Amino acid sequence: MVPCPFAAATVLLLFRAGVLGFPLGQGPHSTTGCGYKSCPETQPTMLNVHLVPHTHDDVGWLKTVDQYYYGERNDIQHAGVQYILDSVVEQLQQDPARRFIYVETAFFFRWWRQQNAETRKIVTELVNQGRLEFVNGGWCMSDEATTHYSAVIDQMTLGLRFLNDTFGPCARPRVAWHIDPFGHAREHASMFAQMGYDGFFFGRLDYQDKKRRMEARDMEMLWRASESLAPPTADLFTGVLPNGYNPPAGFCWDQSCSDPPIQDDPNLEDYNVDTIVQKFLKVANDQAALYRTNHIIMTMGSDFQYENANLWYKNLDKLIRYVNAQQSQGSKVNVLYSTPSCYLQELHRANLTWSVKTDDFFPYADNAHDFWTGYFSSRPALKIYERISNSLLQVCNQLEVLGGPSSRRGPHGDGDSETLRRAMAVAQHHDAVSGTEKQHVANDYAKRLAIGSAHCQVLVSNALSKLSGSDAPRVYCESLNISVCPLTESSDEFSVTVYNPLSRPVGWAVRLPVNGTRYSVTDPSGREVDSQVLPVSQATKDIRRDRGHATNELVFQAQAPPMGFRTYSVSLLQNWPPRAPPLPGAPLFLKNKYLSVTFDPDTGLLSSLSNLETKQTVQLKQNFYWYNASMGNAESLQPSGAYIFRPNSSTPVPVSLTAKTRSLQNPVVQEVYQQFGSWVSQVVRLYEDSRELELEWTVGPVPVRDLFGKEVITRLDTSINSSGLFYTDSNGREVLERRRDFRPTWVLKQTEPIAGNYYPVNSRIYIKDGEQQLTVVTDRSQGGSSIQDGSLEIMLHRRLLLDDYRGVGEALSEPGEYGDGLVARGRLLLTLAPPAAAAETHRPLAESLVLQPLLSLQAGRLHPNALLEFSGLQAALPPAVHLLTVSQWDGDSVLLRLEHQFQVKESQTHSQPVTVNLQKLFSTLTVVGVSEMSLAANQWKDEMTRMDWKGSTGEKPLQKEQRDPSTWEVTLKPMEIRTFLLHIRR
Structure with missing residues (x-):
């Protein structure tokens, strides 16, 4: 607990005691038998086989979340989660030795709400006795390649809070459990460590890596998951499960399995106990040869199993009884019901020194030509919608705090943030934002985000009404990227409110579809803002078809204060002639005071990019290509699909060798329109005050009449001498070095020179040499x-x-809105700078795309007494500090996360500790109490304990105690996220 002035001490103590549902350290019932204390005894002189009954319940994949829960559409896949939980709870009551673990809180939350008081009492006792154990505990088991760290933290917080509020500390997971994601990110391990987990188990890793680890008995390790956070802050013990997440071959006893049950009546013809026991002993001893202790783990379950839990438990009871009976005959194998945390505890007790891993587990391949790198890009429209929804959720959370209770029930109706919070949490699932689900499931994810967004928009409208004093209806135009907004298309007068969720001021280019030719735009002080009216491009008209009728776009540069808004007034000016359209053949040259861009006059392609501040120029050719997707060949039958990327050649096909161009230049923005064919176009755009070059690409519908699937790329060829190295971010945070045809952990035999070199890019990728970084x-x-x-x-x-034979059972051929194929549009931002200074450019730039300003519009003139500018902060935070979370927790308590967004040694200027005063943070809220929490906000930080592990690189230095300079000031070190629960007074 952070000390506080005497006047607030009583408030603070009361605040901390009950704010997490049950006071920490207590629960609804006795907690003496849960957690590690509940683990069964093992035999120190024997091989202990920890049987872990479990089910893997995808939060959507082949069926929607609802269909999986209720057991609908069993013609697609037989699965009904509600019946699994019913059956498991019934069977756990039959024998106190039985155990079960559960993972996906999204499903358990639904089930719990439907149970009566008697069932809830039974389940609570099972949790308190450690017989029903939650592992992982997030709303879902998130993807690790295509998720952003902020959304992962949110979904983990949502699930863990429900468990804590419902059961108390006995439900707190000790183990992270990612048995199905298709590769593993270092940033995920770092987050799990900071959330207080003691260990991490997963099922999938590259087949070459696994072979080496099996031979070296290196299946378990210490993952040092940050180069910036001092050990052991981001250290996480990590284990590779032996059979993915399935049982050993021959020992599956679910209704979906075909293995024979244990038939133990010797009077019957099919008696098989001796055969099964001997087979199990061999399996156990073979597995033990791959691991380092006298403890091994076996996952006894799989996808949506235990719908009839009696089948599993009846056979597992027999297996344990008959295998252990062999001990009287000299057997040294001891079998027991267990959990991942109990297994982890035994590994910790072994007190061994483990190998240390510092890279990640990407890319993942399960065979020589089967690289799971296609899903990094699958379903590009869903991926951008998830990212935009995350930005809206953060705005919604902030305004719920700033607007107070009236933001939920106000002049615009009842709104909430919870609906979008849950939809976003579901979208983090490893078959959601990853793009590896069936099409009808992808539609369902998008629908959930849309419903949640509508709820948040009502809340935002209410909060802005409260803060601005204007109750006029607000409109949110969600198709501005294709120039569709009925209000601006038909109004002569309207206002635009730009809300900025970042903790620093931002400039943002506002582009609104209009039908007039000249407009007046004024800021809150009444000053005229430079604006231009540009014609809507033909490519945009082709995409939107009949959804809008704007002929022009109004463009101006807006400024917004930190965590606040600024409102601009827009009025049509009459009797002005229309602006001339972009001209073909005009000089292809873009230049402002920061950048200069040239194009090849013969091809119309980009040819160079210059940073005028540093006097650097890089030769830069950019074009669009596609890889023909393999349909299988003599070398391997593996085709490309939703998961797998496998081109049939290492040489991509250019969409066109030249681009038809048109150029437009004015004081606000300069644009070159490039047409590469009927289905690929681009706008190269440079705003007047911008230090980055924008490439707005449009791709689709991708033609497939030639019977070839296509993987469409853009490629930038430069004069930078990158020496086989490039750099990608991990879940939007720390950057990892990548070397072509190389893995830090093992000697790679490269079998797919393109797909085997692809990595996830969540927010940025770059190359550099000693002088330049693109x-x-x-x-x-x-x-x-x-x-x-x-x-x-x-x-x-x-x-x-x-289809690529990984279970989804569909080709990845999205129909799009009109059924002729999906059209995707997006933006890439390019920066050129010396490597030492590049971080100071690309980190804030990436942050501004993740948390974009939200535009709301109101028709007509503004209310004369309306407040047109507001900031929720007293002042902008230092450049190194990011305001990661501001959200309502309970009553007068607010969850706050402050993040240092620079790595150690990344920036001479910003890679230093930074101090923030919490009492001087907000402009309209007074902080009267504060307690620090774990990253997932389910433990008090000063009560959080984790297991210590020894790594082969030597003893870990102990992290020095965090010492803040004063009562209310908190210091952030590079890459540190600190989480606080604030008690506020309005």
């Missing part, structure tokens, strides 16, 4: 690589004709 910032998660020195490529779109 950074590409993306607006969504995509796959990217550097296949040749000086080159960067990013996959933008995929349309395929075959």
